[in-house]
Amino acid sequence: MVKRPRIGVSGNAKRWSPSWWCTALALRLAGAIPARISVRHSQNIELIDALIVGGGDDINPEYYKGEINNNVKIDIKRDQLEIDWIKKALNKTIPLIGICRGAQLINVVLGGSLFQDIRSLRQHTYNRPGLLPTKQVQVSKGSLLASISNKRHLLVNSLHHQAIRVTGANLKVVGWDLDNITQAIESKEDKVIGLQWHPEYLIYLPSQFAIFRWLVKCTKSCTF
Numbered sequence: 001m002v003k004r005p006r007i008g009v010s011g012n013a014k015r016w017s018p019s020w021w022c023t024a025l026a027l028r029l030a031g032a033i034p035a036r037i038s039v040r041h042s043q044n045i046e047l048i049d050a051l052i053v054g055g056g057d058d059i060n061p062e063y064y065k066g067e068i069n070n071n072v073k074i075d076i077k078r079d080q081l082e083i084d085w086i087k088k089a090l091n092k093t094i095p096l097i098g099i100c101r102g103a104q105l106i107n108v109v110l111g112g113s114l115f116q117d118i119r120s121l122r123q124h125t126y127n128r129p130g131l132l133p134t135k136q137v138q139v140s141k142g143s144l145l146a147s148i149s150n151k152r153h154l155l156v157n158s159l160h161h162q163a164i165r166v167t168g169a170n171l172k173v174v175g176w177d178l179d180n181i182t183q184a185i186e187s188k189e190d191k192v193i194g195l196q197w198h199p200e201y202l203i204y205l206p207s208q209f210a211i212f213r214w215l216v217k218c219t220k221s222c223t224f
Contacts, residue, residue, distance in 0.1 A: 004031055004032055004033050005031075005032045005033070005049040005050060005216055005219035005220070006032070006033045006035050006047055006048055006049050007027050007032045007033065007034055007035065007048070007049060007050045007051070007052060007215065007216070007219070008035045008036075008037045008043050008045075008048040008050070008051045008052065008085070009023050009024065009027070009034050009035065009036055009037060009051075009052045009054060010037040010038065010051070010052070010053050010054055010078075010081070010082050010085055010102070011023075011036070011037070011038055011054035011055075011056060012038060012056050012057075012075070012078065013038040013039050013040040013041065013078075018201075019054050019055055019056070019099075019198070019200060020036060020054070022200040022201055022203070023052060023054060023099075023200040024036075025200075025203070026199075026200050026203045026209065026212040027052075027212055027215075027216070029203070029209070029212075030209070030212040030213045030215070030216045031216050032049075032050075032212075032215075032216045032219075035047075035048060037051075037081070037085060038078070038081070039077045039078060039081055045085070045088045045089075045092065048089075048094065049094060049095075049219040050094050050095040050096070050097075050215050050216075050218065050219050051085060051086075051089040051094060051095070051096050051097070052096075052097045052098075052099065052102070052215070053082055053085070053086060053096070053097070053098045053099065053101075053102030053103075053105060053106065054099050054100075054101070054102050054200075055099050055100030055101045055102060055159065055160075055198060056075070056078070056100075056101045057073045057074055057075045057078070057101065058072045058073060058074055058101070058116075058162060059074070059079060059101065059104055059105055059108060059114070059162075060074045060076060060079050061116065063079065063083075063108050064108045064112070064113045064114055065113070066113070066114065066116050067116060069116070072116075079105075082102070082105055083105065083109055086098075086105065086106055086109045087109065090109075090190065090192075093190055093191070094191075094219075095191040095192075095215055095218040095219060096190070096191065096192045096193070097192075097193050097194070097195070097211070097215055098192075098193070098194040098195065099195055099197075099198055099199065099200065100159060100160050100195070100196060100197065100198055101160075102194070103164070103184075103185060103194025103195055103196055104162060104163070104164060104194075104196075106168070106171075106185075106192065106194050107164050107167060107168045107171060107185065107194065108168070109168070110167075110168025110169045110170065110171055111168040111169050112164060112165070112166050112167050112168030112171065113164075113165045113166045114162050114163065114164060114165050115162055115163045115164075115165045115181075116162055117161055117162065118160075118161060118162065118163050118181055119161055121179060121181065122179055123179055124178035124179050125177045125178045125179045125181070128158075129158060129159050130157060130158065130159075131157050131159075131198070131201045131202075132157060133154075133155035133156055133157055133202060133205065134155070134157065134158065135155065135156050135157065135158045135177055135183075135197070136153065136154070136155060136177060136178055137153070137154045137155075137156050137175045137176065137177055137183045137184065137197070138152065138153055138175065138176050138177075139151060139152050139153065139154060139174060139175050139184065140173075140174040140175065143174035143175075143184075143186060144174070144186050144193065145174050145175060145184050145186065145193060146174070148193075148210050148211055148214045149207040149208075149210055149211070150207065150210070151207050154175075154207060155205075156183070156195075156196075156197035156199075156202065156208075157197050157198055157201060157202060158196075158197060159197075159198060160196060163181050163182055163183075163196060164182040164185060164194075164196075167182075167185060170187050170188045170189050170190070171185045171186070171187055171188065171192075171194075172185065172186055172187075172188055173185055174186050175195075175196075182196065183195070183196040183197065184196065191218055193211070195211070199211050199212070
């Protein structure tokens with residue numbers, strides 16, 4: 001019997017978490033076992049073959065020298081938990097995907113910074129929050145993401161008001177929207193991808209389900 005990889009999925013600790021359930025479904029369909037990680041759900045890194053850091057609340061601005069805003073909802077315990085997990089994944093060089101907040105947090109852990117509110121920067125991009133694929137993303141030729149999705153242009157959803165400003169160490173931008181705001185990053189060295197959108201809500205699209213299939217395959221050979 002072929003052993004299915006065990007993939008950690010971090011997120012909030014709520015019992016009803018649509019992001020967790022949709023990500024878990026995507027991973028099961030791709031042939032993996034999802035393992036939930038939150039302040040209430042503990043896992044052992046030694047038993048995890050890959051990691052997905054999910055979306056959610058804004059990251060504490062103190063981690064990237066941003067402006068402190070009392071109106072912003074943050075989760076300090078989750079921040080620290082996921083920072084620790086990202087560092088463990090990077091040290092262990094296991095495949096890593098960041099989704100929305102997760103992509104931003106990977107960037108911050110590696111020394112990057114964020115736009116705290118991109119709404120005033122929008123001119124050409126349809127950015128009404130929603131789960132449907134309404135936002136255009138251009139993908140860099142020759143990038144890992146282009147190879148995985150087999151596309152240079154994607155339609156994705158959008159649930160964010162923050163975005164990557166300056167990329168962290170060993171990261172490169174491989175996806176942009178119509179306002180040239182970063183929508184995807186990759187590591188120059190390791191098996192790391194960050195996506196500003198939520199592919200777990202778009203698994204009915206082959207280009208989006210392919211991201212989860214890649215992660216599962218990458219736990220074995222990292223070839224696509």
